[in-house]
Amino acid sequence: MAGRPEFDVAIIGGGPAGATLGALLAMDGRRAAVLERDIHPRDHVGESLTPSNNAIFSRIGFLPKMEQAGFVHKEGVGWTAPRSPVWKFLAIRTSDFPAPGAVQTYSYNVERDEFDLLLLRHAHELGAKVVQGATVKRVLFEGERAIGVRVELSGGWEEDVLARVVVDASGRRCFLANQLGIRRKDPDFNQFSIFSWFRGVKPHPPGYEGFVFFHFLGLERAWGWHIPIKNGVCSMGVVTDKANFGKSGKTHDEFFESLVQRNRTFRAVMEDAVRIKPWWIEGDYSYQMDTIVGDGWLMIGDAFRFVDPIFSSGIDVATYSASYAFDAIVKSWSEGEEAAAFAEYERTVNEGVDVWYETTDQFYRLQQLFSRFSLDRRYKEDIARALQGNPYKPENRDRARRVLKDMRDAYRDVMADPHNLLRPGALDVPAEAQA
Numbered sequence: 072m073a074g075r076p077e078f079d080v081a082i083i084g085g086g087p088a089g090a091t092l093g094a095l096l097a098m099d100g101r102r103a104a105v106l107e108r109d110i111h112p113r114d115h116v117g118e119s120l121t122p123s124n125n126a127i128f129s130r131i132g133f134l135p136k137m138e139q140a141g142f143v144h145k146e147g148v149g150w151t152a153p154r155s156p157v158w159k160f161l162a163i164r165t166s167d168f169p170a171p172g173a174v175q176t177y178s179y180n181v182e183r184d185e186f187d188l189l190l191l192r193h194a195h196e197l198g199a200k201v202v203q204g205a206t207v208k209r210v211l212f213e214g215e216r217a218i219g220v221r222v223e224l225s226g227g228w229e230e231d232v233l234a235r236v237v238v239d240a241s242g243r244r245c246f247l248a249n250q251l252g253i254r255r256k257d258p259d260f261n262q263f264s265i266f267s268w269f270r271g272v273k274p275h276p277p278g279y280e281g282f283v284f285f286h287f288l289g290l291e292r293a294w295g296w297h298i299p300i301k302n303g304v305c306s307m308g309v310v311t312d313k314a315n316f317g318k319s320g321k322t323h324d325e326f327f328e329s330l331v332q333r334n335r336t337f338r339a340v341m342e343d344a345v346r347i348k349p350w351w352i353e354g355d356y357s358y359q360m361d362t363i364v365g366d367g368w369l370m371i372g373d374a375f376r377f378v379d380p381i382f383s384s385g386i387d388v389a390t391y392s393a394s395y396a397f398d399a400i401v402k403s404w405s406e407g408e409e410a411a412a413f414a415e416y417e418r419t420v421n422e423g424v425d426v427w428y429e430t431t432d433q434f435y436r437l438q439q440l441f442s443r444f445s446l447d448r449r450y451k452e453d454i455a456r457a458l459q460g461n462p463y464k465p466e467n468r469d470r471a472r473r474v475l476k477d478m479r480d481a482y483r484d485v486m487a488d489p490h491n492l493l494r495p496g497a498l499d500v501p502a503e504a505q506a
């Protein structure tokens with residue numbers, strides 16, 4: 072028989088999802104334990120944030136710390152096509168269509184080691200019990216109900232931490248889903264990415280300094296990212312189908328370079344760039360779970376679901392799922408209906424992430440069509456707003472779904488017409504005509 076729980080909530084992982092939940096619980100006077108395996112600061116992928124995060128940062132009093140840290144202000148996103156002339160691009164500036172009530176129009180490009188450390192420290196300062204070097208080895212169950220976690224501490228000894236609710240925020244480790252055997256890989260997206268930090272990348276055109284750029288590579292489901300961070304450094308990466316790397320027989324340097332060469336702007340900006348960090352490889356995404364809640368437990372952030380990160384959705388998913396999980400946990404205690412509160416959490420966050428997933432899927436189906444919609448007066452605002460995040464809010468979700476439906480219809484029409492120049496490869500030069 073387990074003893075009285077020492078904590079209200081035990082959180083596995085102190086990344087953005089775990090730290091945000093820890094902060095919200097502490098602000099509400101709850102006893103939250105954030106158990107983090109690493110010692111922060113530690114490197115992490117995912118440097119471009121959506122404006123939606125500002126609302127959560129503001130709610131937990133974190134926005135002033137983002138400003139003090141001096142992170143690069145991200146005022147919008149742009150993208151280039153492989154064969155367009157150098158720096159001919161499409162762009163969406165957030166301030167053109169700010170979300171109603173937005174606390175500010177810009178977002179940030181962050182060094183994740185610094186950002187994650189600041190957010191975790193913020194949770195601690197608000198009163199959450201943050202333990203680093205604490206690796207969760209097992210979620211403990213009594214019958215069907217999660218009652219706590221077994222943790223290995225840095226000295227090597229193990230301890231049981233008992234809590235009323237256990238939340239998995241372990242990121243793409245998916246700790247609890249793996250323990251329960253409920254993680255499902257997405258058969259349609261088997262990508263991998265290779266990236267690093269560079270100096271000497273040529274600057275963006277004036278007026279677009281903090282913009283995040285995506286460089287398309289003329290390959291299915293492949294793209295390059297170009298994120299200016301502090302001190303003249305840029306995070307540059309490529310995402311492609313995993314099979315492309317396996318087949319290429321190239322080294323990491325050669326493979327990265329071969330993809331850079333596929334886009335004129337990407338090639339031009341990288342001409343004098345010097346890599347200042349080792350290559351970082353990420354693979355094995357995307358996935359979802361059979362379920363993300365149960366008796367006494369929930370999953371948040373990457374631990375509950377991961378979609379291709381082209382639209383910088385990761386931290387939006389992390390902070391919003393933390394916020395909805397907080398609401399669900401508190402409601403379950405006040406109303407005594409845990410199953411109903413957790414089911415509502417599951418529905419809300421999954422419906423939101425479905426929108427991120429469909430937007431990505433639609434984009435990959437036909438990049439030219441997506442670009443067309445972004446230029447069309449009727450859809451420009453809808454697309455700009457969708458890319459700002461928070462698809463969990465019903466009005467944002469409905470707005471995004473409307474434009475996605477029109478895109479699907481337009482895609483069907485394009486594909487039904489064999490002469491339509493928007494069809495994939497329609498403008499490719501036939502192999503026999505190439506020099």
Ligand SMILES: Cc1cc2nc3c(=O)[nH]c(=O)nc-3n(C[C@H](O)[C@H](O)[C@H](O)COP(=O)(O)OP(=O)(O)OC[C@H]3O[C@@H](n4cnc5c(N)ncnc54)[C@H](O)[C@@H]3O)c2cc1C
Pocket residue numbers: 083084085086087088089106107108109115116117118119120121205206207208240241242243244246264353356371372373374380383384385386387389
């Ligand atoms: C190639 C790529 C590019 C991306 N680009 C972007 C981007 O530009 N913008 C964006 O918003 N998102 C991006 N993402 C996604 C983003 O990195 C994640 O969505 C985000 O970090 C999720 O936060 P999290 O807190 O859920 O998980 P994490 O940030 O991964 O944090 C999980 C924490 O749990 C800890 N942990 C794991 N196992 C245990 C354990 N057993 N015990 C204790 N602690 C444990 C880990 O040490 C880690 O600190 C990208 C992802 C990839 C793969």
